[in-house]
Amino acid sequence: MNVTDVIEDRRSVHDYTDEPLDDETLETIFERVKHTPSGYNLQPWEFLVLRDEENQERLRGHAFDQDHVTGAAAAVVVLGNTDPAAHAGRVFDDWLDKGYLPDAETRDGLVDQVEGWRERAYEENRVWSTRSTALAAMTLMYAAWEEGVASCPMEGFDPEGVKEEFDIGAGYEPVMLLTLGYPEEDATDTEKPRKLRRPPEEMVHFEAFDPEPHAEPAAEVTEAAEADATASDD
Amino acid sequence: MNVTDVIEDRRSVHDYTDEPLDDETLETIFERVKHTPSGYNLQPWEFLVLRDEENQERLRGHAFDQDHVTGAAAAVVVLGNTDPAAHAGRVFDDWLDKGYLPDAETRDGLVDQVEGWRERAYEENRVWSTRSTALAAMTLMYAAWEEGVASCPMEGFDPEGVKEEFDIGAGYEPVMLLTLGYPEEDATDTEKPRKLRRPPEEMVHFEAFDPEPHAEPAAEVTEAAEADATASDD
Numbered sequence: 001m002n003v004t005d006v007i008e009d010r011r012s013v014h015d016y017t018d019e020p021l022d023d024e025t026l027e028t029i030f031e032r033v034k035h036t037p038s039g040y041n042l043q044p045w046e047f048l049v050l051r052d053e054e055n056q057e058r059l060r061g062h063a064f065d066q067d068h069v070t071g072a073a074a075a076v077v078v079l080g081n082t083d084p085a086a087h088a089g090r091v092f093d094d095w096l097d098k099g100y101l102p103d104a105e106t107r108d109g110l111v112d113q114v115e116g117w118r119e120r121a122y123e124e125n126r127v128w129s130t131r132s133t134a135l136a137a138m139t140l141m142y143a144a145w146e147e148g149v150a151s152c153p154m155e156g157f158d159p160e161g162v163k164e165e166f167d168i169g170a171g172y173e174p175v176m177l178l179t180l181g182y183p184e185e186d187a188t189d190t191e192k193p194r195k196l197r198r199p200p201e202e203m204v205h206f207e208a209f210d211p212e213p214h215a216e217p218a219a220e221v222t223e224a225a226e227a228d229a230t231a232s233d234d
Numbered sequence: 235m236n237v238t239d240v241i242e243d244r245r246s247v248h249d250y251t252d253e254p255l256d257d258e259t260l261e262t263i264f265e266r267v268k269h270t271p272s273g274y275n276l277q278p279w280e281f282l283v284l285r286d287e288e289n290q291e292r293l294r295g296h297a298f299d300q301d302h303v304t305g306a307a308a309a310v311v312v313l314g315n316t317d318p319a320a321h322a323g324r325v326f327d328d329w330l331d332k333g334y335l336p337d338a339e340t341r342d343g344l345v346d347q348v349e350g351w352r353e354r355a356y357e358e359n360r361v362w363s364t365r366s367t368a369l370a371a372m373t374l375m376y377a378a379w380e381e382g383v384a385s386c387p388m389e390g391f392d393p394e395g396v397k398e399e400f401d402i403g404a405g406y407e408p409v410m411l412l413t414l415g416y417p418e419e420d421a422t423d424t425e426k427p428r429k430l431r432r433p434p435e436e437m438v439h440f441e442a443f444d445p446e447p448h449a450e451p452a453a454e455v456t457e458a459a460e461a462d463a464t465a466s467d468d
Contacts, residue, residue: 003237003380006268007373030434032241036374039389043432055441077441086433094430123357131389131409134368139241141271142376146237155273155365157237168443175365189275195275196328198321200264204281207289209402211280223390 013150016181021073032143038132062161071178080129084117120125152182247384250415255307266377271367283313296395306413312364319349384417
């Protein structure tokens with residue numbers, strides 16, 4: 001499928017068929033995901049893929065009981081490794097082998113530099129890891145759509161609860177959840193009109209940064225209605 | 235171009251031709267970018283696009299003097315708005331208008347909830363903004379490639395210096411820099427073999443999180459060699 005079509009047609013889907021996601025399809029999708037760029041090519045991402053109904057129930061318990069977590073063929077916990085140096089040795093060995101670096105000293109210097117990042121404030125490494133891992137999550141959604149597999153990104157969950165439930169080590173940051181599956185033909189998500197998007201003339205600034213203030217309606221705020229709205233996008 | 239080809243063929247490019255990036259091409263690219271999903275569809279991204287040589291020089295001064303910042307047709311500062319509620323009013327009005335919400339009370343409750351996020355620690359909103367903005371940056375790289383425009387993502391820069399230089403308000407977080415331009419036919423980036431990528435069997439974990447420890451060569455670390463290596467990916 002044309003990349004423009006994938007970008008424009010992709011919708012976040014909550015209603016999936018019962019068709020399972022087989023190993024081969026997941027392999028195909030993640031073979032694409034691995035090509036995602038990352039800072040220094042350090043690839044800090046990990047994916048916990050839950051297809052087992054019981055495990056999906058466990059996840060749902062920490063995801064505001066959103067029913068597509070168990071209704072999807074797979075629920076994925078997208079994790080960022082907050083240790084920048086986790087793969088530094090092999091990554092820079094590879095740079096040296098392939099002629100991206102002039103000599104072993106330079107390679108060692110890079111390893112040293114990235115190992116030094118371990119001393120940064122945890123929040124810095126959390127932002128660092130989120131940045132590259134989100135790039136991979138975007139690739140995942142596009143690669144899945146190409147295979148006919150819809151997705152729904154979610155940030156509405158309790159990260160600490162998820163970490164504890166699945167015994168995820170302290171150094172890993174749940175960046176988002178994603179559900180994956182084949183969309184119902186009449187999924188409500190795809191039947192409704194597309195949601196508002198900010199146009200290029202608003203989000204792009206040439207030569208100087210001049211964001212326009214946007215008049216927000218003075219909402220009469222009532223009690224936070226829970227509704228069935230979720231923190232997923234459209 | 236097929237999305238799989240774009241994902242697999244895209245390379246980060248440092249060598250660009252002198253061909254400028256015209257308004258129409260940028261418009262086409264950003265018309266795609268706007269479709270990126272984001273948490274609650276809040277679209278916290280902004281893009282400062284520098285085509286003017288003098289402005290590129292100013293940016294380069296805060297980006298470790300990397301020469302593709304001025305050699306590219308455009309250098310882009312990708313910014314995340316750390317105010318989650320910046321666009322909440324219109325976004326949830328739109329949900330209500332299009333039948334995604336049952337009533338105005340629910341809409342008001344959502345605005346209230348997102349406005350409440352303003353009280354979170356700044357670092358939480360920084361992570362929040364980085365997550366969605368990185369998704370948009372990935373879309374930008376793919377959409378650009380489709381138009382024949384190569385890119386290079388960079389995290390090697392001084393964010394505070396960039397903010398000060400371009401008078402960027404305190405609430406905006408520079409998430410990454412991207413250079414954009416038409417690639418030189420013999421760009422060294424595309425001539426060399428592709429860099430190592432972690433394979434799916436390493437990064438995907440089924441039903442339980444069991445990252446394998448990776449033996450890193452015990453590097454004899456020398457002084458940090460600056461070399462011409464940058465924090466960009468492959």
